[in-house]
Amino acid sequence: MDVGTFPKEERIRRRVDFLKIFREGTKSRTAHFWISFCPNGLSHRRLGITVGKKVGSAVVRNRLKRRIREFYRQNKKLFPGETDILITAQEDAGCLDFWQVANELKEVLRKR
Numbered sequence: 001m002d003v004g005t006f007p008k009e010e011r012i013r014r015r016v017d018f019l020k021i022f023r024e025g026t027k028s029r030t031a032h033f034w035i036s037f038c039p040n041g042l043s044h045r046r047l048g049i050t051v052g053k054k055v056g057s058a059v060v061r062n063r064l065k066r067r068i069r070e071f072y073r074q075n076k077k078l079f080p081g082e083t084d085i086l087i088t089a090q091e092d093a094g095c096l097d098f099w100q101v102a103n104e105l106k107e108v109l110r111k112r
Contacts (some may be wrong), residue, residue, distance in 0.1 A: 012046045012047065020038065031104065035088075038086075039084075046071050048086045052089070053066055055092075064089055
């Protein structure tokens, strides 16, 4: 599998999975994100992203999700294996550029 891709098996897509991670996962906080980690019993990691309407318009929300996915694609080895990761953006996260997103997420992953 190519490190630079984001295949379907690495995505969290079902609502029930999002809710389980949110309820049972261990949470870390940055200035703009909540990050939840939950063991998944699979042979690979999975990523889920939630960006609520308070963050901004659809354009802003989609841009932020693309930036988070791109960070994930470029830094998969920083994320723990066999774990579900849920990244939830807070209200003021929409104003961040890619490098600000990357720095915040790297800081949390280094501490983990």
